[in-house]
Amino acid sequence: VLAGNRIIVETRKIGARKQFRTFSTKWGTLSQIDTTPASKQHYIGNWATGSKTLAYVAHHYKNNSVRRTLFIHAEKLVKARLPDDWRGVSIMWPSKDGDRYLIGSDYQLGLWNQQGKRLWSWSPPDGQKLASANFTPDGSIIASAGLRIYRIKDGKGEVLLRVKGRHPERPHRKLMNVDNHSFKAYSFVDHPILMDSGKIGYSLVHVANIRYH
Numbered sequence: 001v002l003a004g005n006r007i008i009v010e011t012r013k014i015g016a017r018k019q020f021r022t023f024s025t026k027w028g029t030l031s032q033i034d035t036t037p038a039s040k041q042h043y044i045g046n047w048a049t050g051s052k053t054l055a056y057v058a059h060h061y062k063n064n065s066v067r068r069t070l071f072i073h074a075e076k077l078v079k080a081r082l083p084d085d086w087r088g089v090s091i092m093w094p095s096k097d098g099d100r101y102l103i104g105s106d107y108q109l110g111l112w113n114q115q116g117k118r119l120w121s122w123s124p125p126d127g128q129k130l131a132s133a134n135f136t137p138d139g140s141i142i143a144s145a146g147l148r149i150y151r152i153k154d155g156k157g158e159v160l161l162r163v164k165g166r167h168p169e170r171p172h173r174k175l176m177n178v179d180n181h182s183f184k185a186y187s188f189v190d191h192p193i194l195m196d197s198g199k200i201g202y203s204l205v206h207v208a209n210i211r212y213h
Helices: none
Strands: 006-011 018-024 030-039 042-049 052-064 065-073 075-079 093-094 100-104 109-112 118-122 130-134 143-144 146-152 154-160 185-196 200-207
Touching: 006 052, 030 065, 042 075, 065 100, 065 185, 093 130, 100 130, 118 185, 143 200, 154 200
Parallel strands: 042 093, 130 185
Antiparallel strands: 006 018, 018 030, 042 052, 052 065, 065 075, 093 100, 100 109, 109 118, 130 143, 143 146, 146 154, 185 200
């Protein structure tokens, strides 16, 4: 994965632990700046690329528990462990300059700075599941949960738009009937964008059937 002047490569050797090796391409040369050993139950997801820095969340499974660590490669490497209750980390969204990072779990959204400090956290009301988030031109945050789009500033959210869906919003943790594995149809808003003109763009998703193979 490449971001800014950083490249990270996963390497494996038979019979040895895998490693995540980070290289810098600054000044037109390739030099290794960090090596992070990882166990077999360790993987990296949620790459935050498209900015001037490289960041990712590493998931480490041990004794039926999961530990998640935020790695930020800027001027120096920063490692910050995410709170234990930050479960189901789904994706990261970096600011354009790579100085702030949104990290979303199923029911929480948090903002971290480049030093690995969490600035605030926010949960969608009514137990709705977080779908997506993004930075806005004015520096605030826009996020979607259920059929609503929110503007978030300093950890406080206000509804910007309510969208009418073909089905009701996704219910909180009640989507699946465990007894007969049946699913209810639902709709939700994804990929909200607040443009310079003030207009709001988004994707409207209708889920009518879910199949597992």
